[in-house]
Amino acid sequence: MDRVRQMFHHHPAPASDAGDEAFALVKAAAECTYTCSTCADACLEDSDPAALRKCIRLNLDCAEICSVTAKLIARPGPQDQGLLRAQLDACAAACRACAEECESHADTMEHCRICAEACRHCADACDAMKGKLVA
Amino acid sequence: MDRVRQMFHHHPAPASDAGDEAFALVKAAAECTYTCSTCADACLEDSDPAALRKCIRLNLDCAEICSVTAKLIARPGPQDQGLLRAQLDACAAACRACAEECESHADTMEHCRICAEACRHCADACDAMKGKLVA
Amino acid sequence: MDRVRQMFHHHPAPASDAGDEAFALVKAAAECTYTCSTCADACLEDSDPAALRKCIRLNLDCAEICSVTAKLIARPGPQDQGLLRAQLDACAAACRACAEECESHADTMEHCRICAEACRHCADACDAMKGKLVA
Amino acid sequence: MDRVRQMFHHHPAPASDAGDEAFALVKAAAECTYTCSTCADACLEDSDPAALRKCIRLNLDCAEICSVTAKLIARPGPQDQGLLRAQLDACAAACRACAEECESHADTMEHCRICAEACRHCADACDAMKGKLVA
Numbered sequence: 001m002d003r004v005r006q007m008f009h010h011h012p013a014p015a016s017d018a019g020d021e022a023f024a025l026v027k028a029a030a031e032c033t034y035t036c037s038t039c040a041d042a043c044l045e046d047s048d049p050a051a052l053r054k055c056i057r058l059n060l061d062c063a064e065i066c067s068v069t070a071k072l073i074a075r076p077g078p079q080d081q082g083l084l085r086a087q088l089d090a091c092a093a094a095c096r097a098c099a100e101e102c103e104s105h106a107d108t109m110e111h112c113r114i115c116a117e118a119c120r121h122c123a124d125a126c127d128a129m130k131g132k133l134v135a
Numbered sequence: 136m137d138r139v140r141q142m143f144h145h146h147p148a149p150a151s152d153a154g155d156e157a158f159a160l161v162k163a164a165a166e167c168t169y170t171c172s173t174c175a176d177a178c179l180e181d182s183d184p185a186a187l188r189k190c191i192r193l194n195l196d197c198a199e200i201c202s203v204t205a206k207l208i209a210r211p212g213p214q215d216q217g218l219l220r221a222q223l224d225a226c227a228a229a230c231r232a233c234a235e236e237c238e239s240h241a242d243t244m245e246h247c248r249i250c251a252e253a254c255r256h257c258a259d260a261c262d263a264m265k266g267k268l269v270a
Numbered sequence: 271m272d273r274v275r276q277m278f279h280h281h282p283a284p285a286s287d288a289g290d291e292a293f294a295l296v297k298a299a300a301e302c303t304y305t306c307s308t309c310a311d312a313c314l315e316d317s318d319p320a321a322l323r324k325c326i327r328l329n330l331d332c333a334e335i336c337s338v339t340a341k342l343i344a345r346p347g348p349q350d351q352g353l354l355r356a357q358l359d360a361c362a363a364a365c366r367a368c369a370e371e372c373e374s375h376a377d378t379m380e381h382c383r384i385c386a387e388a389c390r391h392c393a394d395a396c397d398a399m400k401g402k403l404v405a
Numbered sequence: 406m407d408r409v410r411q412m413f414h415h416h417p418a419p420a421s422d423a424g425d426e427a428f429a430l431v432k433a434a435a436e437c438t439y440t441c442s443t444c445a446d447a448c449l450e451d452s453d454p455a456a457l458r459k460c461i462r463l464n465l466d467c468a469e470i471c472s473v474t475a476k477l478i479a480r481p482g483p484q485d486q487g488l489l490r491a492q493l494d495a496c497a498a499a500c501r502a503c504a505e506e507c508e509s510h511a512d513t514m515e516h517c518r519i520c521a522e523a524c525r526h527c528a529d530a531c532d533a534m535k536g537k538l539v540a
Contacts, residue, residue, distance in 0.1 A: 003522060010514075039412065114415070
């Protein structure tokens, strides 16, 4: 993802000085999109997918929401701050709900343990980005 | 979208009795996804796209967020209510921000007038769905 | 989705006279996105989701691809014809693979029967749109 | 994205030995999704966005298609090979069309130069992955 960071420096009119937080969030949300996609697939392939329905649903929801967050934050130009704030709230909520569920079976499922880490990391990156939004 | 409605009736374990609100929201959010996509494209093709940058950005953001809302709501099984609430808030915020911008030039741009209608309709459908979520 | 159709008539520079086929495809691909999302969710909630893994995966893949097709076709301005052709091929392939799988258990699962119909309808709409692309 | 790679090793039933190519493609397609999103935004903010309409459209299309490719490939379980092949073809076509357009003004626009690199890299990763699909 280094090319994204480089491109942030060449954007003609970045709306803020939040480039570092923004790039960190694009990276975290992209990673979380794909750890959740892989986790849903691994849970589906488990010997007892019926026991993992809740995890699969949260994985799919979280992947969708993180994917949009990364796209919105990858646009450094001027954006509606209220819209961004609401999206960051939704993303952090999705990541935390998914992390909690994955953590509940992290002892026995390594893919869930790793996915929960990615979710926590993305939720924190959402919070850091929120701190850079203007009133 | 009638097939979506029919399928809701054949889902083996719907989590709630919110089928009508859910279907109305899937329809409204799908429509808004594509009116916003068309509006961004029409603004880009306008003789002066530089004057429409804000509208194009809000169209693109709103299309992304509505698309995810429709996907999440199209899953009638049990879902995390806090996550849904946050997504509905983000979606309503995106729709209202986009509607406001589109309305500001609805007098001269018919595609913006129609797009604003779709955005308002989707925001209202988000609110109706929120009323059906459990605490 | 009527607002999308209306907006097509107000686009300042449509690239072709394929408005009818384009609108039909946006509608079919949007419907298929959400029937597939609902079908995956219904299969996951089935008493034996392990028996439906293949159907769930194809539903998820088909929903993703149809969603992008609808977004691309909802932009009436000039687009790369080779790119569109490849996307329409991918979409028709996804829809037909998903339809075939859903049809294999349509006798016992009504949601799969309906979803297969939506997939076949979207695949045909892709073919009709391909016929309107320029060499 | 290292967590995605780790999770591939813990998937209970990977469908093939294409883990290295798959992970490389998830990484390349994710990067390309976001370089294209940033490039569209930078072009929109350019002093003359009307001159960059084609680039903006290709950026948006390529971002959508790459995003789906990464999601599909992030599922290591058994998948329909014909569907994957068609999606990889569409993705490579989108990346090459976008790269060509970006390269045409890479001399004066550094963000386009970098974006074209990401597009070429992703197209090559699609080709490498195609070589691992079974007949």
